[in-house]
Amino acid sequence: MGALSNLRVLDLTQVLAGPYCTMLLADMGADVVKIERPGGDFIRPNPPFVDDPDEEAYGGYFQSVNRGKRSIELDLGDDDDREAFLSLVEKADVVIENYRAGTMEKFDLGYETLREHNPQLIYSSIRGFGDPRTGETHRQGQPSYDLIAQALGGVMEITGQEDGPPTKVGPGIGDLFTATLNCIGILAAVNHREQTGEGQYVDTALYDSMVSMTERAIYQQSYTGEPPTRQGNSHPTLFPFDAFEAADGHVVIAGFGTNHWTALCEEIGRPDLAEEYPDRESRLENREYLREEISSWTTERTAETICETLEGRVPVAPVQNTEDIFADSHVHDRDMIVPVEQPGAGREVEIAGNPIKMTETPPRVRGRAPLLGEHQEEILGDETADAETAADD
Template identity: 45%
Template sequence: MSTDPSQRFGALDDITVLDLTQMLAGPYGTMMLADHGADVIKIEPFGGDVTRGAAASPSHGGSSLGAYFQSVNRNKRSVCLDLKRPEGRDAFKRLVAGADAVVENFRAEVMDRLGLGYEALRQINPRLVYGTLRGFGDPRTGASPYARWPAFDVVAQAMGGVMAITGPDPMTPTKVGPGIGDIIPGIMLAFGVVSAIHHARRTGVGQFVDISMVDSIFAVCERMVWQHSAEGTVPGPEGNHHPFLCPFGMFPASDGHVTIAAHTDDFFAVLCAKLDMADVAGDMRFTDKGGRTRDRRELIVAISRHTARHSKAELTARLGGRIPYGPVMNIADIADDPHFAAREMIVTLEQPNGRPVQVAGVPLKMTATPGGVRRRSPFLGEDTVPVLRAAGLTDQAIAALVKSGAALTGAGEARAAE
């Protein structure tokens, strides 16, 4: 992995982030920064990020570059330090002096006990942005009674409200498929860190950025807040349809399912015409938006009888591009679809010791400073030597760190794999 400045790219190519996060939430946020050119230096313990071995395969990078790890740690570099040792902490502080941000997702006070909390590090670098991602936030910005509770995706989905409004019926709250309890907070973290760096560049003053997983999920459930406030309701699961727009949801096909959003008068007329639904179009209950909302359950049943007669391909030929419509697609469908190819949303990463692995591409497209997936994820400690050298440590000092057990280099593993 090159450290040549000529290889830098993207809108964030002048930003350096020290990334102590693990698992999915934090690494997803720092991946977003790395995908747009930030130099994200992953600071790992000797065992590495716990996801390194997840979904590992000898044919896809081996045990240290599992597919899970590859997916959210591409474009990053790896430095391996033991922060429990004074020498490791000293080396980390040297990196902090030249960094724009430090990001971590430990439980509250873990870094403080190591002497590496925000208050300590800002004495080294006053413009430092210190980002945290925890289940219930950090006491510095609001002391939750659950501040020390551990949390994962499913906990954030449950307590943030999204499960309560998701499910096939009012009695069955349901987890959303992807790990949005991790990913949405990760997105919030990326935005918060970039915003704070922008402020620090203008003022010379850094700050503490605090992201709560539960708060982040609650924030994207904004509709239930105003419904409860303005209408006095407690929204529950509505299945695969909208609570007050119709038709607006999922309908059966003969070989799967499709989605239709034709709640406006114009779109509803097109839907009826293209599916030969004279019976539905002529039903006085459905002639206006109010009636379609009031009698939406009957309308859903009526439309479903028509859509179920056709395959997804037939429905696409009739409705695609004419109304808001899309077939329900799985990853096999997506991999064969020309949209995702044109948008470069499935990217192949060449592996040094196995066959290539595919990861999701970058959804944020920029014309002047395009981001991208430019580099595979790093071996554990692959960049320890060049990163510490760039921070001003001599080769002798780095060798002493390694000998003392405070640092680990994976350069040998990387060279052997190339």
């Protein structure tokens, strides 16, 4: 049993933010019913594929964030399908959607309507700019994606090389961080309901989440009156805290603490630097010179040699690609790469595991992502049977 095995979640989300949130819930044991529009989540056909896809196949994108869920296909504009959805709502704990604000209201399935059918329901939304119920703004109703959120929220302005353009963070952090915050909000609402019996509306916005994630830049603006900008891999107030070139790649060194700085200088054969620049202020003031001195040592050595020399005394790590990650025993010891069945393929595929670790109810990947409507009869058939039983009684 998972920690959330008592919860049923109706998942109306698609693409990344919503599915990642409900994936976390499914990994922790919730029964997540993915309710897909006719034709299904439009990332189902996104590559990569193991083999040439058949009609029902889905790619790695869909597999990764929809594992462990059940799927049904409903057209909320159809009267019968709308009634089927409402019958599921009556027994659900959570409904989550990531449409534009006002979309569910067009089907007369907004929070207020669903609450009439289930007063204890927790209704959660993930939108680019939030929902009017929690704070109305002029941006609501506009479409938004991760790239938009990273740009508006200040992430791109502080990411990239100092002399380069604003740069998007590689993973879709606008989606992923928002999804994680939404999951936290849902679980907080569940806890509140356990104490009071009250459901509520949970809302997280991509833009809001990116403002929260740029945390350091926000307080810097307030304290200094100057907008922070890009400075590569370095840190505005700490040194060394940067990436350094090795003979065969790059390493990162975070030796800004005096104890780590002293150890770093000893290991590279430059104890004089620790004596001459003993505090944070002197190291920051002379960071360019010190960076050159450290680089003259790292560029003559492989990343492996650098790490072997410094590990245990100075925070250090190689900059890894995914091939390196797959070869790292730590990742496998922590169950962070897990195999799942891939429909239509002659082999399993591997996806990222769950980073939340628990001793009694450990989250885990509970099977592959579903085919479109794979559980239609199983889920809606149960509802029909329950209704017939109630009528007989």
